[in-house]
Amino acid sequence: MTATRPAVLDLLPAELVAEAARLDAEDPLAAHRERFVLPEGVVAYLDGNSLGRPLKATRDRLPGFVEQEWGERLIRSWDERWMARPTELGDLVGRAALGAAPGQTVVADSTTVLLYKLVRAAVTARPDRTVIVADTENFPTDRYVVDAVARETGREVRWISPDPATGVQPEEVAAHVGADTALVLLSHVAYKSAFVADLAGITAVAHDAGALVLWDLSHSAGAVELALDDADVDLAVGCSYKYLNGGPGAPAFAYVASRLHDELVQPIAGWMGHADPFAMGPSYAPAAGVRRLVSGTPPILGMLPLQDMAALVEQVGMPAIRAKSVLLTAYVLRVADEALASHGVTVASPRDPAVRGGHVTLDHPAMQQVVATLWERGVVPDFRHPSGLRAGMSPLSTSFTEVAVALAHVVDCLQPTAP
Ligand SMILES: *Cc1c(COP(=O)(O)O)cnc(C)c1O
Numbered sequence: 192m193t194a195t196r197p198a199v200l201d202l203l204p205a206e207l208v209a210e211a212a213r214l215d216a217e218d219p220l221a222a223h224r225e226r227f228v229l230p231e232g233v234v235a236y237l238d239g240n241s242l243g244r245p246l247k248a249t250r251d252r253l254p255g256f257v258e259q260e261w262g263e264r265l266i267r268s269w270d271e272r273w274m275a276r277p278t279e280l281g282d283l284v285g286r287a288a289l290g291a292a293p294g295q296t297v298v299a300d301s302t303t304v305l306l307y308k309l310v311r312a313a314v315t316a317r318p319d320r321t322v323i324v325a326d327t328e329n330f331p332t333d334r335y336v337v338d339a340v341a342r343e344t345g346r347e348v349r350w351i352s353p354d355p356a357t358g359v360q361p362e363e364v365a366a367h368v369g370a371d372t373a374l375v376l377l378s379h380v381a382y383k384s385a386f387v388a389d390l391a392g393i394t395a396v397a398h399d400a401g402a403l404v405l406w407d408l409s410h411s412a413g414a415v416e417l418a419l420d421d422a423d424v425d426l427a428v429g430c431s432y433k434y435l436n437g438g439p440g441a442p443a444f445a446y447v448a449s450r451l452h453d454e455l456v457q458p459i460a461g462w463m464g465h466a467d468p469f470a471m472g473p474s475y476a477p478a479a480g481v482r483r484l485v486s487g488t489p490p491i492l493g494m495l496p497l498q499d500m501a502a503l504v505e506q507v508g509m510p511a512i513r514a515k516s517v518l519l520t521a522y523v524l525r526v527a528d529e530a531l532a533s534h535g536v537t538v539a540s541p542r543d544p545a546v547r548g549g550h551v552t553l554d555h556p557a558m559q560q561v562v563a564t565l566w567e568r569g570v571v572p573d574f575r576h577p578s579g580l581r582a583g584m585s586p587l588s589t590s591f592t593e594v595a596v597a598l599a600h601v602v603d604c605l606q607p608t609a610p
Contacts, residue, residue, distance in 0.1 A: 197234075199599040202606075203530050211595040214522060220507060220515050220587060227588040235597035237572035239585025240410060240550045243436030246503065249496040256495060277489045278482055280498055284444050287505035288435065289408070289427070290418035295446055297481045298431070298497065299489055302409060302443040303332045304459075305428045308484060309445060310340045310376060311458040313403045313426060316451070317373035320402070324367045324375045326351040326359050330382045333407055337376055346373065356539070358386030358546070364393050368400035375402050379417070380410035380548035383575055384539055385520075387415060387546045391422035398423065403451075409433060412444070413500070414516050414549030414586065416509045419446055426451070434549060434585055435504070437497035442490050447481050461486030503587065512586045517544045519584040522591055523551040526598045534605040539579060550583035553601075561604040570600045 200208050215221055227244040236244060260268050280298045285291030299305065314323065325337045327350050341348045351367050353359045358381050368375060375397040380387050390406060397404040405426040411417060413434030419427055427446040431437030447455060460475040462468050464485040467476075477483035504512065520540070527538050531553065539552040555561065555578060562574040573581050580601070584594060 197596050197599075199603055200595060202599045202602045203526065203595060207526055207529060208592075208595055210525070211522065211591040214518060214591040218515060218518075218591070220511060221590065223503070223507065223587040224590055226503070232569050233571065234569035235571070235593045235600070236589065237570075237582040237584060237594065237597050239588060240414070240433050240581065240583025241573055242432055242439060243413075243434060243500070243585050244588045245438065245496060246436060246499045249436075249438075249499045252495065252499065256492070261492075273489070273491045276491060276494060277485055278480075280494055280501070281444060281481065283498065283501045283505065284412070284431070284435070285419075285446065287501045288412045288417065288509060289444075289446060290416070290420055291446055292420055292449075294480055295420075295449055296444055297447075297484050298442050298444050298494055299485050300442060301440070302407070302428055302430045303336060305443050305445040305484070306333060306336045306376075306405075306407070307340065308457040308459060308486075309405055309426045309428060309447070310336055310374065311344070312455040313374040313405060314340060314344055314346055315456055315458075316454050317403065320371055320373035321346050322349050322369075322371045322373060323347070324349050324351065324364065324372055324397075324402070326353055326377060328353055328355055328358070328381055328383065329376070329378050330407065330409070333376060333378065355381070355384055356386070356541075358384065359388050359393070361389050361392040361396050364396045365399075368397055368402050370401065372397075372400050372402040375404045376407070377404075378407040378410065380408075380415060382410055383579065383581075384541065384552055385410070385548035385550045386541050387411075387548050390417070390424070394422050394424055410548055410550070413504055413512070416513050420448075424448065431497045433583075435497055436500035436585070436588075438493065441493050441497050445481070445484050447484065449480075452480050452483070455483070457484055457486075459486040463487055463489065507587065515586040516549045516584065517547070519586065519589060519591065519594060520544070520547055520549065520551050522594055523553075523582050523584070523598065526595070527551070527553055530602055531598065531605070534602065536601070536605070549586070550581050552579040552581050554578045555580070555605065557605070561601060564604050565597070565600055568600060570597050572597065
């Protein structure tokens with residue numbers, strides 16, 4: 192931490208500032224913050240749930256990649272390392288963040304495209320079932336994709352409308368699935384409230400009805416512990432540019448449980464997911480294993496930052512990362528109660544840490560203007576319609592004092608202006 196104390200901290204009760212300093216001093220992961228690119232102009236960054244900060248390791252490695260792997264090895268790098276990268280990196284992500292044994296995770300495409308492929312493959316694998324169960328609080332792309340696949344395949348979407356404050360409950364899923372249900376698609380951590388769904392419980396409910404289940408882990412991977420194999424999950428996708436710091440537009444990951452590999456046929460039959468791409472044969476035959484989810488040439492350059500961050504996540508371990516994440520969100524709640532509530536701010540995220548993900552949403556009617564002002568000051572959370580400030584704290588790159596500074600600026604923005 193820099194030595195100078197930002198004056199804005201005077202706007203918080205002294206014990207809250209002291210608490211942030213104490214949490215930083217006791218934080219076993221504090222030293223990792225220095226691994227990230229930390230420009231002076233960024234006063235506080237609370238949008239790690241939308242775009243994680245880059246690692247210095249990534250910054251330093253990119254030129255070498257251009258010089259050697261690309262510049263010198265040229266096309267030979269495809270044989271030497273790039274062909275295997277989607278599944279090798281998938282295995283690393285699976286190990287580090289998903290609780291997935293090797294051979295079930297692949298890195299390719301965007302989350303949206305992987306969602307499409309998996310939703311389509313899942314309904315095709317359950318031809319006699321006509322319903323996809325999804326929820327109205329899910330991220331727009333997830334809702335649009337199930338709608339589109341339903342239309343395209345003559346299926347119907349049965350929507351759960353959960354209470355945003357409590358998220359989708361297993362009983363609600365039980366009330367919506369049946370012998371007609373091909374697939375249940377849900378997010379594990381809700382993108383607005385950060386509510387954490389009961390992944391294992393809901394998976395079991397879907398399986399009892401004979402349905403497949405597809406989890407979107409975009410707001411979970413790298414923030415919340417996952418045990419996909421243990422929970423018997425069928426399918427999952429997630430972003431790598433959020434808590435996995437893969438960089439803007441980084442390719443996403445998909446998980447397919449081994450038991451489903453032979454059964455699932457994805458809709459974009461491309462040569463790079465072929466069993467023998469360089470045979471250049473007359474017709475498509477899917478590769479063995481999760482490799483079959485690849486369609487075209489994989490975005491190798493875009494995988495480099497994810498590789499660095501996934502390696503760091505594996506080294507630190509998700510239990511320690513989640514433990515810090517819980518302390519960060521708990522600190523935001525404490526500041527919200529003790530310094531922001533009196534300005535009309537309300538908390539729109541769970542108070543029980545067991546069902547709270549890596550971000551906290553704070554509501555106020557003037558929040559859109561507040562966030563615009565914060566951005567001008569180099570304090571960067573994000574705004575979610577209609578009145579939410581989302582404070583997404585990437586555990587390895589965020590300090591408690593950084594959070595205190597950001598929320599002190601919120602107090603400043605909400606203070607009545609002098610007459
Ligand atoms: C961020 C996010 C996405 C984004 O999908 P892209 O294809 O990367 O734009 C999808 N689903 C959820 C739940 C998300 O949080």
